[in-house]
Amino acid sequence: MPRYALKIEYDGRPFSGWQRQKDQPSVQGAVEAALGKLEADVPSIAAAGRTDAGVHALGQVATCDLQKDWTPFRLTEALNYHLKPDRVAIVACALVDDGFHARFSAIERQYLFRLISRRAPLVHDRGNAWRVVQALDADAMQAGADRLIGRHDFTTFRSTMCQADSPVKTLDELRVETLPYPGGTEYRFHVRARSFLHNQVRSFVGTLERVGAGSWSPDDVTAALEARDRAACGPVCPPDGLYLARVGYPVDPFSNT
Template structure:
């Protein structure tokens, strides 16, 4: 039974998240329904990570097992045809080994968070960024973010419903870029780790926003981290600015 890796892009707005749900639309459910149009029957796909409601992806990766041998390009084209008009696209498809796994073979995940700074309501970028009305101090936010790099107990930045076995994670990169986006001044947060806790990125960005406004000193990020207490975290920011931007593997199946 051939196995195929899928690189998936989606707008998270219409979905209750990646994971299939009985009574709500999901990205997983949409792709599995498209697969059933190609090969009738039940399909179960696995992904590199489960994104929450409203979270987007430009580089999610999933895998599926099919009965027949498909040309990867034709498979991606057929899936995209049956996914219309949903905001989900298969950007690339590759034949992989039978023991290759979208989640367990992954070595790193990369997230992007977009924060738009302007007073006027966002129009074209609505639902794609977190908008705040004032400029933020990016230098102070970078100073605060530096305390989070490396291996730590991230209990403070972990959702109370997180199912991870341990709160200890290694954050390999957290980079904050000031860019001129299509709708104005943006701060873009780039985070990279082997794996993340539930709501870890949104908790980190929400806390750093407090530093950017001057409500927190940068050193308070370290104090929050060392507290190992969810109550010490800043506000959890909304999901619409968050993107699963990429997943790294020992051998890139889409290269």
């Protein structure tokens, strides 16, 4: 059975998350339904990460095994045709060897979080970014972010529902970028690691927003990290601005697409 890697873009708002759920719309369910229009009995697809309800993706990766030999172009076109009713698109497709797995072959994951500061409500980016009304100090947020980079016990910044075996992770990048935005300012948080705990990025951003607003100091971020206690975390921000931006592999399967 030929194996294909799919790079998937989606708007998370209509879905209960990536993972297929009974009686709830999911991204996995939408892609598998489209595959089912092409072949019968397509095995379940595997993804690089399970995004939560309302979380978006620019570069989710999934692998699927099919009976027929499809050219990547034809498979992409066919899937996008059947995905038309959904806010999901296949942006790249590649034929990969049997040893490639979207999740287990990944060596890093990159997330983007969009935070917009302005008084006026969001119109075009409503549901696609988190809006706050107060001005934020980007330098203070970066100083707080720097306290989190490296290998740490991130118990404070993971959900109590997290199923990871260990709270110890290595955070490779947490960078705050500032961009002009009509009537305000956009702050983009670029977060990179091999893997993440449940709600880790949203916990980071919610905490750093408090630093930017002046309610917390960078030292408070260090104290929260060292507490190893979920109760010490700042507010967990909404999923609206979170995107799975990219999944890294030893060899990029989409380099020739």
